[in-house]
Amino acid sequence: MQKAVVARVGDYQVRRCERDDVQAVININMETLPEHYSDYFYYEILAEFPETFLVAEFDGAIIGYVMCRIEYGFSHLRRLGLARKGHVVSVAVKEQHRGKGVGTLLMNASQEAMVEKAATESYLEVRVTNAEAIALYQRLGYIVASRLEAYYKDGEAALVMAAKIGQ
Ligand SMILES: CC(C)(COP(=O)(O)OP(=O)(O)OC[C@H]1O[C@@H](n2cnc3c(N)ncnc32)[C@H](O)[C@@H]1OP(=O)(O)O)[C@@H](O)C(=O)NCCC(=O)NCCS
Known part of the structure; x- marks a missing residue:
């Protein structure tokens, strides 16, 4: 069956992740990021949030992914109040396909x-030294909401970045 493409740029296609794609996603995570998760974690997110776990394909191979959860909790953008939030848990593109x-x-x-799942904001954590990713998020309208000291295992701090989404 033809897999439903949700977006395209050049010869790259974005579609929903499927169970058979998860190993390729894990491999990209292993080669591109210092934060790794158990295999179970990926399958769990896919089972629970299939709409917001996407992969990018080039020439039939998976070369990138974004894995998100939908959560309900304190807003990162308003001082008071709760919000339905999309949490970008991990995003990566293989090095030779970046830019x-x-x-x-x-x-x-x-x-x-996320908007289709009724989220009104999106947020993520990013290493303070990850200039490329921070630049990308800023271009997409994310602002720095807070800073978490020693967030990562190696002691590096994270920026929590958030953006209003929808309407
Ligand atoms: C962060 C990351 C996902 C960005 O992926 P990417 O595919 O390179 O992102 P884009 O191509 O959309 O944008 C990156 C740059 O390419 C430029 N670009 C976008 N489209 C382009 C095009 N068609 N042609 C040339 N350049 C282009 C953008 O302007 C951007 O440049 P800038 O950052 O200097 O403004 C990637 O660098 C990555 O996987 N990094 C390692 C993992 C990681 O750090 N993940 C984030 C953890 S929080």
């Missing part, structure tokens, strides 16, 4: 899926 708009496409497509 071609795939990261932007994955982020935009996941944001649209």
Whole structure:
């Protein structure tokens, strides 16, 4: 069966992740990021939030992914109040495919899926030294909501970045 493409840029296509894609996603995570998760974690997120777990394909191979959860809790954008939030748990593009708009496409497509799940804001954590990712998020309208000292195992701090989504 033809897999439903949700977005495209050049020869890159973004579609929902399927169970058979998870190993490729884990491999990309292993080669691109220092934060790894158990295999179970990926399958669990896919089972619970299939709409916001997307992969990017090039020439039949998976070269990027974005994995998000929908949560309910304190807003990162308003001083008081609760919000339904899309949480970008992890996003990555294989090195040789970067700078071609795939990261932007994955982020935009996941944001649209979050809005369909009634989320009004999106947020994520990013290493304070990850200039490339921070620049991408800023371009997409994310602002720094807070800073979490020693958030990562190696002691590095994280920025919590958030953006209003929908209407
Ligand atoms: C962060 C990351 C996902 C961005 O992915 P990407 O596919 O390179 O993102 P994009 O191509 O959309 O944007 C990156 C740059 O390419 C430029 N670009 C976008 N489309 C382009 C195109 N068609 N042609 C040329 N350049 C383009 C963008 O302007 C951007 O440049 P800038 O950052 O200097 O403004 C990627 O760098 C990555 O996987 N990093 C390692 C994992 C990681 O750190 N993840 C984030 C954890 S919080």
